[in-house]
Amino acid sequence: MSWPxxxxxxxxxxxGKSTIARDLARRSDLPLHPIDLWTYDHVGRMPPLRPLAEDLAEGPQFAAEAFVKIARDRLGRVTADVEARGLGDVPALVEGPQLLPSMxxxxxxxxxxxPDVExxxxxxxxxxARAEDPAGRAxxxxxxxxxxxxxxxxxxxxxxxxxIVIDVPADPDWAAITCAVEDALGPLPRLEAGAALRLQREYENQAACRQGRLWQADIGLAExxxxxxxxxxxxxxxxxxxPGRPDEYDVLRRADGAVMVC
Structure with a gap:
């Protein structure tokens, strides 16, 4: 199989993967692909998964092995999702804990x-702290x-x-860590400014809307x-x-066609 x-x-x-990836992708005109934004989509395309609470009850080693198995099962779906974006030679910046060096x-x-444990x-x-999630707290x-x-x-x-591994201490110097990530990835081709870049940002925002709504329904969050x-x-x-919510994003899109805040 040829990978995108x-x-x-x-x-x-x-x-800090998500924050650094967002910053780097936007400054460097790269398409951003956080795996977590496709979680519910992937789960819907996989055999039924054992509840996370049951994996954790078996102990940390068992739970980690279960996480790795799911991550490997999702890899083909990740590559298919990136391929479907039609990016050509411009690499998608893919981020998530599901990405292991052996993959x-x-x-x-x-x-x-x-990261450091703390x-x-x-x-x-x-x-x-951002949302009421008793199950997550437990x-x-x-x-x-x-x-x-x-x-x-x-x-x-x-x-x-x-x-390459970069250590993240309990009191991180995020600027230095971001620079180290950029150095590790090296120079990369960019999306062409204008329509190509705008369409990819729109795609990413809509993926965030979809995932947010599914998460809200899944845990029964009021807002x-x-x-x-x-x-x-x-x-x-x-x-x-x-900073906004999916409904607010939809209102702006209906009003202006593209959400522009710069």
Whole structure:
């Protein structure tokens, strides 16, 4: 199978992958592809999965192995999703904890962020603070124990595969970490400014709307917390964002055709 052009930012949960990937993709005119934005779509295309709580109840090693199995099962779906974007030679910046060094043989440029245990806890606590999710709160300790196993696995596989790992301490220097990620990925082809760039930002925003609504329905959330949408102006290097919800995004699109906030 021929893979589409991709570069990866992987690593254990809580390492700042999503924030760094969003910043880098927008400054560098790269198509952004966070795997988590396709979670419900992938689950709908896979055999029924065992509930996360049951995996965690078996202990962190079992839960980590279950996570890795699902990640490997999703890899073909990830590559198909990227292929469907029709990006040509411009690589999609794919990010997510599901990307393991042992899965990256066909990926020319990749980097893995591995957080300190306390950084992982802080990141998960911040996510829980954004929305009322009692089930997520109940799983916190089990997830943190699983995350530690996954972090060790990433380190080991990266060493075996000769891949780059960047440590993320409890008090990270995000500017320095972002620069290290850029250095690891190297220079990359860009989307053409104008219509091509605008359409990819629109595609990413609509994926965020779909995932947000499915998550809201899944956990029974009365109202989604706002999250960042990208400007769709199509201007090279535009990193402007605005915090909103799917319904607010839809209103702006109906009014203006493209959501431009720069």
């Amino acid at each position: 052009a991709m570069v990866w930012i992987g690593g254990a949960p809580g390492a 990256a043989d066909e990926v020319a440029a990749a980097v893995w962020l591995v 950084q992982t806890r802080q990141a998960r606590e911040q996510r829980l 799983r916190l300790d089990g997830l943190l124990a699983r995350d530690a196993v996954l972090a060790d696995l990433v380190r080991r596989e990266a060493a075996e595969c000769g891949r 989604l917390p706002p999250y960042p949408f990208a400007c769709e102006c199509g201007r090279s290097g535009c990193s402007a964002t605005w």
